[in-house]
Amino acid sequence: xxxxxxxxxxxxxxxxxxxxxxxxxxxxxxxxxxxxxxxxxxxxxxxxxxxxxxxxxxxxxxxxxxxxxxxxxxxxxxxxxxxxxxxxxxxxxxxxxxxxxxxxxxxxxxxxxxxxxxxxxxxxxxxxxxxxxxxxxxxxxxxxxxxxxxxxxxxxxxxxxxxxxxxxxxx
Amino acid sequence: xxxxxxxxxxxxxxxxxxxxxxxxxxxxxxxxxxxxxxxxxxxxxxxxxxxxxxxxxxxxxxxxxxxxxxxxxxxxxxxxxxxxxxxxxxxxxxxxxxxxxxxxxxxxxxxxxxxxxxxxxxxxxxxxxxxxxxxxxxxxxxxxxxxxxxxxxxxxxxxxxxxxxxxxxxx
DNA sequence: GATTTTATGTCAGTGTTGTTGACTTTCCAA
DNA sequence: TTGGAAAGTCAACAACACTGACATAAAATC
Numbered sequence: 001x002x003x004x005x006x007x008x009x010x011x012x013x014x015x016x017x018x019x020x021x022x023x024x025x026x027x028x029x030x031x032x033x034x035x036x037x038x039x040x041x042x043x044x045x046x047x048x049x050x051x052x053x054x055x056x057x058x059x060x061x062x063x064x065x066x067x068x069x070x071x072x073x074x075x076x077x078x079x080x081x082x083x084x085x086x087x088x089x090x091x092x093x094x095x096x097x098x099x100x101x102x103x104x105x106x107x108x109x110x111x112x113x114x115x116x117x118x119x120x121x122x123x124x125x126x127x128x129x130x131x132x133x134x135x136x137x138x139x140x141x142x143x144x145x146x147x148x149x150x151x152x153x154x155x156x157x158x159x160x161x162x163x164x165x166x167x168x169x170x171x
Numbered sequence: 172x173x174x175x176x177x178x179x180x181x182x183x184x185x186x187x188x189x190x191x192x193x194x195x196x197x198x199x200x201x202x203x204x205x206x207x208x209x210x211x212x213x214x215x216x217x218x219x220x221x222x223x224x225x226x227x228x229x230x231x232x233x234x235x236x237x238x239x240x241x242x243x244x245x246x247x248x249x250x251x252x253x254x255x256x257x258x259x260x261x262x263x264x265x266x267x268x269x270x271x272x273x274x275x276x277x278x279x280x281x282x283x284x285x286x287x288x289x290x291x292x293x294x295x296x297x298x299x300x301x302x303x304x305x306x307x308x309x310x311x312x313x314x315x316x317x318x319x320x321x322x323x324x325x326x327x328x329x330x331x332x333x334x335x336x337x338x339x340x341x342x
Numbered sequence: 343g344a345t346t347t348t349a350t351g352t353c354a355g356t357g358t359t360g361t362t363g364a365c366t367t368t369c370c371a372a
Numbered sequence: 373t374t375g376g377a378a379a380g381t382c383a384a385c386a387a388c389a390c391t392g393a394c395a396t397a398a399a400a401t402c
Contacts, residue, residue, distance in 0.1 A: 027299070032333045128195070131197050134320050145317050152304070152305035
């Protein structure tokens, strides 16, 4: 059970013996876990007739208040037309405020209104609750491994975004 | 670096001190990692003008050859109409074979053809390569934690599916 | 000062993937 | 023989992505 295979060689070069089967299970775990990961917010969003795209926008605006549209675009990896559709409804509904930049007036800086903050809290509470439960069930050591593998799986550009967000707050 | 916080109490009850910030970073890691996770297959699928839905069908048919449409439906969590559209094109294109059940002739058993197997291999090779690289980078201990957290994050029903697939092959 | 580039927004059209609802066919089982 | 489950089909629709074209304002550059 807790027995481990030889995984490090004298050279310091760590060598993992990973069968295709083990890798495949990792792939399936990602698939099924992601469904769980989005399930709770999806339920909340459905009530308010929003979608995942709205959630993502809300999340990253909350995370980086005052971010520009362009910055959000590169984080989300969608076209401006796609993002704009979502942002427009959020602004119309009074969840997001778009302020013209002071230094560069071409830019729009995005902020959540109080209503937007409230929805963000509702969504992230649900998601954090599941994440917390998963962490507790898996144990403290698992959390580090989880994060390490996920980070290694990211595309370099997204990883840069991830780490930028990370640095903004605590370690 | 390798220092750990107090994470277990005498009672045997493990207690994790997780700030909202730490949980939020886990959430973002899932988001960014999933993008990387699907990036390679997406590129391959685009060439052949298929989508993720086709990939998922191919994957689970490959995983459980002879599976029925109903079983596939409960794994994928979509409507039969949605799955049917995808299956129809895969059958028309000669990637999937649908055989009428012998015991129960209402059921259709799904198999990959040689062409289907070839695409499956191409897709899963790409995905496994990234997974292998991530595992190597994160180290052997991380892999266990990764899997443990993902499994704990799944909805119970999906977890049952996951474990059923797991048991079918090696440990 | 004129030109180009950048940031943003918008309109129109298209494709994939999901949904509901209604309906049919097949066929097992009570 | 009748009820219901499994599978398939058709139609309509919605969310969310895409491309391409175009407009506007402001910054940057020549």
